[in-house]
Amino acid sequence: NKELNVVTSDLNVVKPNAMKEKNIAMRSGSKIDVAKSDSKNELNVATSAINVGKISESIQNSAKNDVKKEFSNLHELVDNISMVRSTESLKGLLHGRTMKLSTDAMLLLFSRLQMKSLGFELFSWMKNQPGFEVNDDVFFAAFRNFVRAQKWRATEELYNESIERNVHLSIDTFSRMIKELTKARRFDLVETWFDRMKGNLHEATGPFNGLMLAYYKEKLYTRVFCVFDRMKAESIPQDLTSFCIMLSSLRDAGETLKAIDFFQDMQNQGLPIDTKAYSIGLDTLGKAGKVWEASSLFLQMQQQGLQPDRVAYNSLIHAFAKAKMYEQADLVFQDSCKQSFKLDPIIFSTMIKMYADAGMPKQAHEVLLMMKQHAVKTHEYAYHTVMNAYARANYFDEVLEIYSDMKRSGCPVREVTYASMIKVYVKLKDEQAAQKIFQEMLENGFNKSVVAYCTIIDMYSKKGDIEKAMSTFNEMKKAGCRLNAWVYNILIDMFGKSGKLEDALFYFEKMVASRISPDSITYSSLIMAASRANELEKAIELFTDLKSMDIRLDGTLVATMINTFTKAGKYGDLEILLTDATKAGVKIDQRMYLSVYNAFLNANLHGKLKWLQENYGIVQSQKPTDLNS
Numbered sequence: 084n085k086e087l088n089v090v091t092s093d094l095n096v097v098k099p100n101a102m103k104e105k106n107i108a109m110r111s112g113s114k115i116d117v118a119k120s121d122s123k124n125e126l127n128v129a130t131s132a133i134n135v136g137k138i139s140e141s142i143q144n145s146a147k148n149d150v151k152k153e154f155s156n157l158h159e160l161v162d163n164i165s166m167v168r169s170t171e172s173l174k175g176l177l178h179g180r181t182m183k184l185s186t187d188a189m190l191l192l193f194s195r196l197q198m199k200s201l202g203f204e205l206f207s208w209m210k211n212q213p214g215f216e217v218n219d220d221v222f223f224a225a226f227r228n229f230v231r232a233q234k235w236r237a238t239e240e241l242y243n244e245s246i247e248r249n250v251h252l253s254i255d256t257f258s259r260m261i262k263e264l265t266k267a268r269r270f271d272l273v274e275t276w277f278d279r280m281k282g283n284l285h286e287a288t289g290p291f292n293g294l295m296l297a298y299y300k301e302k303l304y305t306r307v308f309c310v311f312d313r314m315k316a317e318s319i320p321q322d323l324t325s326f327c328i329m330l331s332s333l334r335d336a337g338e339t340l341k342a343i344d345f346f347q348d349m350q351n352q353g354l355p356i357d358t359k360a361y362s363i364g365l366d367t368l369g370k371a372g373k374v375w376e377a378s379s380l381f382l383q384m385q386q387q388g389l390q391p392d393r394v395a396y397n398s399l400i401h402a403f404a405k406a407k408m409y410e411q412a413d414l415v416f417q418d419s420c421k422q423s424f425k426l427d428p429i430i431f432s433t434m435i436k437m438y439a440d441a442g443m444p445k446q447a448h449e450v451l452l453m454m455k456q457h458a459v460k461t462h463e464y465a466y467h468t469v470m471n472a473y474a475r476a477n478y479f480d481e482v483l484e485i486y487s488d489m490k491r492s493g494c495p496v497r498e499v500t501y502a503s504m505i506k507v508y509v510k511l512k513d514e515q516a517a518q519k520i521f522q523e524m525l526e527n528g529f530n531k532s533v534v535a536y537c538t539i540i541d542m543y544s545k546k547g548d549i550e551k552a553m554s555t556f557n558e559m560k561k562a563g564c565r566l567n568a569w570v571y572n573i574l575i576d577m578f579g580k581s582g583k584l585e586d587a588l589f590y591f592e593k594m595v596a597s598r599i600s601p602d603s604i605t606y607s608s609l610i611m612a613a614s615r616a617n618e619l620e621k622a623i624e625l626f627t628d629l630k631s632m633d634i635r636l637d638g639t640l641v642a643t644m645i646n647t648f649t650k651a652g653k654y655g656d657l658e659i660l661l662t663d664a665t666k667a668g669v670k671i672d673q674r675m676y677l678s679v680y681n682a683f684l685n686a687n688l689h690g691k692l693k694w695l696q697e698n699y700g701i702v703q704s705q706k707p708t709d710l711n712s
Contacts, residue, residue: 157188164205165195173201177208184212186220193224202228203237210244217248219256230263235272242279254280258290265297270306273297288320295328304336323354330363339371358384362394369402374411377402393419393427400430404437412437416450426459435468444472444481451485461492467500474507482507498529505535509542517542530562537569544577552577566597572604579612584621587612603629607640610647619651636667645675649682657682658691661699671699 160180167173184192189209196205206225209215222245229237245252257280264273273294280287291314298306311329314321326349333342346364350356356364361384368377381399384391396419403412416434420426431454438447447469454461466489473481486504490496501524508517521539524532536559543552556574560566571594578586591609594601606629613622626644641664648657657679661671676699683691 157182157184161191161195164192165197167196167201168198170201170204173204177205180208182212183214184209186218189221190224193228196228199228199232200234202232203234206237206241217245217250219253222250222252223256223259226260227263230260230267230269233267235269238272254286254290257287258293261290262293262297265294268301270298270301270303288314288322288325291319292322292324292328295325295332299328299332299335302335304332307332323357323360326354327360327363330360330367334363334367334370339367342367343371343373343376356387358389358392358395361389362392362398365395365398365402369398369405372406374402374406374408378411390422390424393424393430396422397427397430397433400433400437404433407441409437409441409443420453420457426457428454428459428462428465431459432462432465432468435465439468439472442472442476444469444476444478447472448481448485455492461494463489463494463497463500466494467503470500470503470507474503474510477510479507479511496527498524498532498535501529502532502534502538505538509538514542514546531564533559533564533567533570536562536564537573540570541573544573547581549577549581566599568594568599568602568605571599572602572608575605575612576608579608579615582612582616584612584616584618601632601634603634603637603640606634607637607643610640611643614643614647614650617650619647622647623651623653623656630663636664636669638669638672641669641671642675645678645682649678652686654682654686654688654691658694661695 160176160182163176164173167176192205192209193202196202202225206228222241225241226238229235229241257276261273261276264270264276277290277294280290291310295307295310298304298310307328311321311325313319314325326345330342330345330349333339333345346360346367349360354360361380364380365377365384368374368380377399381391381395384395396415400412400415400419403409403415412434416430419430431450434450435447438444438450451461451465451469454465466485470482470485473479473485482504486500489500501520504520505517505524508514508520517539521535524530524535529535536555540552540555540559543549543555552574556570559570571590574590575587575594578584578590587609591601591605594605606625610622610625613619613625622644626647629640641660644660645657648654648660661679664671676695679699680692680695683689683695
């Protein structure tokens with residue numbers, strides 16, 4: 084447009100000048116031909132200029148149309164690429180397309196690609212477009228796509244591409260790439276990319292901290308230590324975050340004494356210890372059993388002008404709770420409730436667990452009520468812990484009351500609470516209530532609770548209702564629950580007490596075939612079943628198997644075998660059994676003693692009677708074991 088205006092202006096000047104010169108030429112006579120020739124030349128120049136202006140305008144319009152067309156093509160490609168679901172579809176979409184792509188356009192295409200596995204195909208097409216350039220943003224977008232699609236070879240090709248094109252990636256880009264690899268848990272590749280990181284490593288604190296944190300979350304504490312040491316060896320600056328991750332790793336790895344020394348070094352180095360670092364130090368001291376040191380550090384934190392946060396308070400409460408210093412823990416808890424920060428459910432849960440573990444269900448219940456008074460969100464864990472504390476103390480009415488309160492409050496009931504309530508109703512011998520809550524649990528989608536199924540099966544077993552017990556067992560298998568020693572022991576015991584030794588042995592064989600290790604309860608039930616069926620040789624054979632498997636003897640098993648060996652007349656084995664039981668730490672009570680004594684007496688084994696009296700005569704005052712239990 085500017086060129087056209089200039090040409091028009093020149094034309095307006097040329098035309099009057101031409102007419103003026105023409106008039107002069109006519110007056111002068113001899114110069115007319117020359118003037119005509121000059122005027123024509125100037126008119127031709129003017130006409131040419133007008134034509135150039137028109138051509139320029141045409142070129143501009145064409146360029147605008149090209150931009151519009153390219154934008155339209157890109158818009159169409161972005162819309163269509165989000166619907167691509169296969170390599171063939173993507174190839175068909177990209178076939179024959181040529182366009183100049185900006186960085187933003189390439190990032191947009193990567194973001195709209197739903198099938199991440201097609202990223203390499205898309206990137207290959209991008210590389211062949213005119214003016215293609217790789218920068219940090221494009222490199223990272225492609226890299227992230229390849230990692231999420233687990234195209235590990237493609238990441239290597241991408242790196243080689245950057246080398247060929249002489250692209251120097253920034254430390255920040257390396258940091259982002261390493262973060263993606265740690266998310267994918269490809270720590271082997273993380274180490275490789277760390278070795279490729281070039282430039283000013285004094286700026287690499289962030290990537291190294293990111294790697295340490297990733298290892299910490301995976302509980303790979305040894306690797307955390309290695310990265311920390313590498314930072315020191317390569318003179319990479321370590322900030323407070325570096326030290327905090329190292330301190331947390333030492334603590335969680337069980338190296339509490341080293342962690343305490345490390346925290347002391349942090350203070351000696353003059354690091355600006357913040358609230359988070361103090362909280363880790365408090366927790367470390369608490370886990371090491373250094374309660375008063377933790378308390379001193381808490382006061383030091385306050386003297387430094389730092390306001391202890393929820394984590395710090397919880398760490399100190401936990402330290403006192405672990406040391407069973409309940410009054411001190413309660414004082415810190417009461418102080419935390421007066422602070423300005425928002426009260427944390429974790430602090431209340433710590434107090435509830437402390438009282439529950441100490442067998443103080445009423446105090447645990449009081450803390451639960453405080454949560455409601457302070458409008459702190461009450462989670463299922465808090466309710467469940469208090470309910471279990473009351474149940475262990477046989478306060479079943481209180482358990483039912485808290486369960487009702489839990490449902491009224493709208494707190495979601497999950498399988499762990501359902502299982503606990505089923506156990507409570509079974510202990511109360513309320514079969515109907517137990518069945519009702521079991522059905523409610525199943526209807527709410529919790530059909531994988533091994534505890535709930537085993538409790539119901541055991542309830543039917545003790546009633547002698549084999550049909551219902553087996554029906555529930557089949558439902559348990561159909562639900563996909565993982566069978567364990569508990570459920571097999573229930574079935575073996577049930578069939579054994581019902582005189583069905585073959586069925587008991589059948590489920591024993593199924594148990595072994597499922598690679599579930601039998602325990603002393605399994606063998607006690609089987610041996611007792613065989614003894615009841617007068618299959619004494621089978622009982623002794625099972626006991627021999629038990630000894631070969633190095634299963635530890637207990638009182639029930641010893642009592643069972645005393646009966647079995649007595650019936651079978653295996654008096655020498657009785658003597659060996661008592662000796663083995665003593666070595667295993669089993670106390671020989673009065674009834675065991677009298678059973679063996681009578682067996683030796685009836686067999687006129689006076690030498691063995693003397694041996695028994697000399698070694699076990701003192702047990703006659705002890706409480707006997709029920710041999711028929």
